[in-house]
Amino acid sequence: MTSSAKLPGEFELIARYFAPLAKGFAGAYALLDDAAVITTQPGQQLVAKTDAIVAGVHFPADEAADLVARKALRVNLSDLAAKGAVPRCYMIDLVLPGTTTEDWVAAFASGLEQDQRTFGMHLIGGDTNMTPGPLTIAVMALGDIPNGKILRRGGARAGDMIFVTGVIGDASLGMAALHGALSELDTTTAGLLIDRYRLPVPRVELGPRLIGLASASIDVSDGLVADLGHICEVSGLGAVVEASRVPLSSAARATIAGDISRLDMALTGGDDYEILFTAAPAATDKIGDLSRASGVPITTIGHMCDVPRATQERVVVLDAAGEPMKLARRGWVHF
Amino acid sequence: MTSSAKLPGEFELIARYFAPLAKGFAGAYALLDDAAVITTQPGQQLVAKTDAIVAGVHFPADEAADLVARKALRVNLSDLAAKGAVPRCYMIDLVLPGTTTEDWVAAFASGLEQDQRTFGMHLIGGDTNMTPGPLTIAVMALGDIPNGKILRRGGARAGDMIFVTGVIGDASLGMAALHGALSELDTTTAGLLIDRYRLPVPRVELGPRLIGLASASIDVSDGLVADLGHICEVSGLGAVVEASRVPLSSAARATIAGDISRLDMALTGGDDYEILFTAAPAATDKIGDLSRASGVPITTIGHMCDVPRATQERVVVLDAAGEPMKLARRGWVHF
Numbered sequence: 001m002t003s004s005a006k007l008p009g010e011f012e013l014i015a016r017y018f019a020p021l022a023k024g025f026a027g028a029y030a031l032l033d034d035a036a037v038i039t040t041q042p043g044q045q046l047v048a049k050t051d052a053i054v055a056g057v058h059f060p061a062d063e064a065a066d067l068v069a070r071k072a073l074r075v076n077l078s079d080l081a082a083k084g085a086v087p088r089c090y091m092i093d094l095v096l097p098g099t100t101t102e103d104w105v106a107a108f109a110s111g112l113e114q115d116q117r118t119f120g121m122h123l124i125g126g127d128t129n130m131t132p133g134p135l136t137i138a139v140m141a142l143g144d145i146p147n148g149k150i151l152r153r154g155g156a157r158a159g160d161m162i163f164v165t166g167v168i169g170d171a172s173l174g175m176a177a178l179h180g181a182l183s184e185l186d187t188t189t190a191g192l193l194i195d196r197y198r199l200p201v202p203r204v205e206l207g208p209r210l211i212g213l214a215s216a217s218i219d220v221s222d223g224l225v226a227d228l229g230h231i232c233e234v235s236g237l238g239a240v241v242e243a244s245r246v247p248l249s250s251a252a253r254a255t256i257a258g259d260i261s262r263l264d265m266a267l268t269g270g271d272d273y274e275i276l277f278t279a280a281p282a283a284t285d286k287i288g289d290l291s292r293a294s295g296v297p298i299t300t301i302g303h304m305c306d307v308p309r310a311t312q313e314r315v316v317v318l319d320a321a322g323e324p325m326k327l328a329r330r331g332w333v334h335f
Numbered sequence: 336m337t338s339s340a341k342l343p344g345e346f347e348l349i350a351r352y353f354a355p356l357a358k359g360f361a362g363a364y365a366l367l368d369d370a371a372v373i374t375t376q377p378g379q380q381l382v383a384k385t386d387a388i389v390a391g392v393h394f395p396a397d398e399a400a401d402l403v404a405r406k407a408l409r410v411n412l413s414d415l416a417a418k419g420a421v422p423r424c425y426m427i428d429l430v431l432p433g434t435t436t437e438d439w440v441a442a443f444a445s446g447l448e449q450d451q452r453t454f455g456m457h458l459i460g461g462d463t464n465m466t467p468g469p470l471t472i473a474v475m476a477l478g479d480i481p482n483g484k485i486l487r488r489g490g491a492r493a494g495d496m497i498f499v500t501g502v503i504g505d506a507s508l509g510m511a512a513l514h515g516a517l518s519e520l521d522t523t524t525a526g527l528l529i530d531r532y533r534l535p536v537p538r539v540e541l542g543p544r545l546i547g548l549a550s551a552s553i554d555v556s557d558g559l560v561a562d563l564g565h566i567c568e569v570s571g572l573g574a575v576v577e578a579s580r581v582p583l584s585s586a587a588r589a590t591i592a593g594d595i596s597r598l599d600m601a602l603t604g605g606d607d608y609e610i611l612f613t614a615a616p617a618a619t620d621k622i623g624d625l626s627r628a629s630g631v632p633i634t635t636i637g638h639m640c641d642v643p644r645a646t647q648e649r650v651v652v653l654d655a656a657g658e659p660m661k662l663a664r665r666g667w668v669h670f
Contacts, residue, residue, distance in 0.1 A: 034414045035384040049370040052428035093387035093473040133468015138428040140475040
């Protein structure tokens with residue numbers, strides 16, 4: 001609203017730091033117009049996703065600017081990937097505290113630039129505003145998908161196997177470590193976990209290759225159990241997961257070995273940004289081939305079943321002895 | 336993050352208040368999936384726009400929830416309209432203070448519902464989060480436009496006439512009145528101005544009908560002079576506006592009659608959400624026809640010219656005596 005000694009004006013900021021991010025996308029008009037224009041190729045649809053993140057809620061208030069930028073983008077890319085879409089472009093609303101410096105904006109834009117290159121997308125528009133509150137960033141990401149091929153939550157069938165990419169639990173254990181819990185961990189282990197929390201790795205290349213294989217798909221953001229619950233609800237099914245088959249990093253395994261109750265945190269904590277999907281058992285071989293070809297571990301962790309008795313949770317997690325685990329919480333609660 | 340006595344959970348909120356707003360848009364999957372899918376018809380492109388608004392910055396912190404919702408949507412629709420696009424769908428990120436009540440959310444959703452019906456669009460996705468800061472709302476709106484027909488800032492030619500829809504200045508005078516300035520105004524006059532500030536009326540029906548007539552177009556959000564400056568910059572031209580031709584409501588005229596310096600506020604204050612466009616003189620008759628057919632006043636206020644001397648502003652506003660006005664500020668400064 002008022003000019004600030006700390007920042008150049010909005011138009012100057014856009015020209016200096018954000019317009020370069022629109023280069024290569026003709027319809028973004030170098031961010032010199034009021035809106036962008038997007039063309040879809042024949043036979044293609046657009047997949048649209050938005051997620052906002054708030055300092056002190058979704059990331060530490062003193063997080064490095066480039067990591068904030070990349071996390072803001074990546075939490076959206078993770079959804080596009082789980083839906084089978086190829087990322088194309090995004091818009092960003094930056095709501096900045098009055099203390100924001102030009103250096104911060106420069107580092108933020110450089111984080112975006114780095115991830116644009118990694119994931120092959122362009123900035124096509126946005127908005128910058130000041131707030132008396134915490135830094136808040138909303139991203140809307142758009143991706144391409146062949147007509148009718150979007151991977152839904154609701155396509156699972158009873159008997160389908162449940163698969164997950166990568167490893168589960170690092171991010172939630174990392175968040176706990178960042179907040180000073182797990183203080184017995186050595187620096188390396190804690191550092192590995194914390195890095196996974198600070199910078200998720202969306203499965204952008206793998207996602208589109210699940211088209212034709214996955215019957216249902218979701219990214220793991222609320223937590224493995226909660227997100228599998230989402231697939232169950234929309235598919236009208238239940239699920240059985242064997243905890244011992246859930247893939248863990250060696251850092252997570254070491255952390256859980258120190259206190260088995262931390263397995264709960266890993267299974268329900270969220271922020272993994274892996275893809276959780278279901279597929280017919282007949283697809284298992286092809287999924288194994290895809291895992292080898294892509295270099296992304298894909299692990300079977302259970303199967304879909306008819307809805308259990310109404311008194312039970314839709315998702316049953318069996319411990320090593322085959323007994324249902326009592327989970328302290330079912331997943332990330334937004335509020 | 337933590338459960339609140341004031342609000343039901345996020346999923347419950349979505350099911351109760353937001354999923355109904357997605358009805359009628361198949362690709363929104365009743366907000367039960369992670370992303371939406373959008374199909375463009377052959378020969379059409381999508382126009383994408385995002386704008387965020389913050390309580391206490393863009394609207395009074397105690398503003399009625401339904402008006403907040405409608406303003407958040409309308410500031411985006413105004414851009415789509417000025418670009419010639421027909422609104423189709425939108426996503427919304429709601430960043431809510433901890434004091435938010437369910438009644439507030441209900442009223443907010445009802446405001447969205449009302450405007451969806453008015454403007455013919457659907458909610459297709461979004462995100463809700465809590466913040467320790469002020470209420471912040473980001474909207475991303477998408478509209479349809481025939482291939483290559485988007486109305487740009489940069490298409491004006493020297494000699495083009497400058498047109499503006501509706502009236503200018505009500506909103507900025509209304510904001511001043513709301514903040515306790517202009518205290519000599521009678522209640523009716525102040526109320527008319529304040530209403531225009533609180534709830535803009537985007538020119539959604541008119542915008543697409545400017546395709547084929549307008550050479551450049553922008554919506555008036557930063558202020559008439561600043562937004563005309565944007566057209567000038569991108570078109571590489573200057574502009575001359577005759578202040579006496581700028582259309583004013585009778586409320587604005589009465590307010591300015593009390594203090595001629597308020598004309599400055601009207602011309603530069605912003606928040607008008609009218610369409611400012613340029614067109615060849617030969618299009619004047621057709622524009623008059625369009626104005627009559629649509630019932631939207633469209634007024635000629637000046638003309639585009641070659642760039643004036645480098646020492647001058649690109650936009651020159653002439654007073655009633657034909658002398659260039661010295662404007663106290665050039666337009667809304669975001670920060």
